[in-house]
Amino acid sequence: MKEFNLQCPIPISDYPRVLLAHGGGGKLMHNLIEKMFSAAFSNDILQQDHDSVQIQIDSAKIAYTTDSYVVKPIFFPGGDIGSLAVNGTVNDLSMSGAVPKYLSLGLIIEEGFAMNHLWLVVQSIALAAGAAGVKIATGDTKVVDKGKGDGIFINTSGIGLIEHNLNISPKNIQNGDVIIINGDIGRHGIAIMAEREGLEFEHTIESDCAPLNEIVQNIINAGIDVHCLRDLTRGGLSSTLNELASSSLKEIIIDEISVPVHEDVRGACEILGFDPMYVANEGKFIAIVPAKDAAKCLEVMIAHQYGADSSIIGRINSADEAIVKLKSRIGTMRILDMLSGEQLPRIC
């Protein structure tokens, strides 16, 4: 049996205490996962470089994932913590091409939380599960004393069935592959931020929170040779691209002018000092496909309600270097780095 190792792998001198940024999807979080969690839990399953892992059970291949939701505020334009907890986990399963089937639901409620708010959240979970075609299979409720939580935190885990024979993985990203996004970025993060800070814009910016399982199945059913799928949550498009560049050891070139950003979101980002490339989404993903399949994939995506504004935004360059480069609107090239911490804490 393994024994306790008293030497903490994150040097105490650097970070004696956990920072908000350790949960922010940036470099600090990746450092924590790699040095502490991967070191402690190393096994053949966990090593997979995915939002969900693949597990063979008899003749069946399942996808399995988990996420906790601590979004603040819990109600926001376009969604709430309940719909987020369903769609977020549905989307993590979908990104391996799995058909999401079953969710677990763990509620941590703060003493004093309004019973009618709980009822709204519970109904939102039920509606989102119905819309995504998944069943809430098992659940648990804990209540913590007042002042030791923040209204409600939700954990969902999910099980999906993998029925395709594709190799959907960052490791399968190939030179010349084309990157397609299913619509405009930054709406979830800005919706949360505006609600939290009481900002008002000319038009209310709604979260893009949505289930992506159907649009992904449409792509797979169309016979597209999908190489990789990834949703654009914490850390936004930029962090996702950096993770993929790092996992695949490929150079990624993005054409800024092709990345859809709604003018309201762009305006809000300018006021708040954010770069939309780093702002979280909850209904956006990229599909990385061979150039030969790109037009067809784009067509399938545009035909779906959650892909009407799909766009080809970039490609995998032949240089074997883990880097993301952004060709700006004025034609200059700059490196798109991963953030160290996070722009927006508790965005999901």
Added chain:
Amino acid sequence: MKEFNLQCPIPISDYPRVLLAHGGGGKLMHNLIEKMFSAAFSNDILQQDHDSVQIQIDSAKIAYTTDSYVVKPIFFPGGDIGSLAVNGTVNDLSMSGAVPKYLSLGLIIEEGFAMNHLWLVVQSIALAAGAAGVKIATGDTKVVDKGKGDGIFINTSGIGLIEHNLNISPKNIQNGDVIIINGDIGRHGIAIMAEREGLEFEHTIESDCAPLNEIVQNIINAGIDVHCLRDLTRGGLSSTLNELASSSLKEIIIDEISVPVHEDVRGACEILGFDPMYVANEGKFIAIVPAKDAAKCLEVMIAHQYGADSSIIGRINSADEAIVKLKSRIGTMRILDMLSGEQLPRIC
């Protein structure tokens, strides 16, 4: 599609806000689950009356469960929140006779939590997973602002394989069945309470936190016709028995003198004003088996390290009434009811 129902099923006049007791394993929690959660999420899977649900995937039958852990304090004699989060979910899977295989791990950490405490918890999780033979397959980390959490909360979900053909379910409890417990009760709850309140006893009372998958497999492999299994967590032996009586519509008779209680636990309960029948355990379960198999089952359980003090504690009476009766040490019979709220908040 379903629509929002604005009428909260828990009357606002009764409980306008969530109480600690709504998470305590007693009547209030059962009321919340039944009226709110079951009403919103009704489906064929969720209705199963188990700690884990059974799902058919191709030719395989899996068990699936989730639990959040909010125990306070996070380190206590005999364990910590990490070992608890592994063993608790391993045990929920084991109670359907499944072989636990994979766990998910969701961490919600409060900003400012000591990094070396996180490392101790992470290592404890790894050691407990190794001891139980399960893999941490997938994980997620969130950090919430200081004052909006309480150090660390952990959610684990778990997947197990069901390889037996038994019908292990409260619905399969039959008249004349014998109830066997795998050892003395109340140690987890008292260990937590003593640590929380700074109480010192002559001998330190350690939590019984332990994985029960192996002892359960030994029972199944011995060919025992197991009718029902249930671990004795929140609400203790008494709440478990009441749940089983209610699900099976059977009368349960327990012989108080046969229920093992360590003298230190009994003493602590007297000082604290607790009844050990209601105190939580984290390594105790009851097996309900036909009378013909009882002696053999007891023998198998006693042979295991987590069953040395196993004992036959009661039986299912032929009266078809959902009630639990306790034959006291002095021979009188009293009804063992379910608590309304909870004795000990945040015990797991």
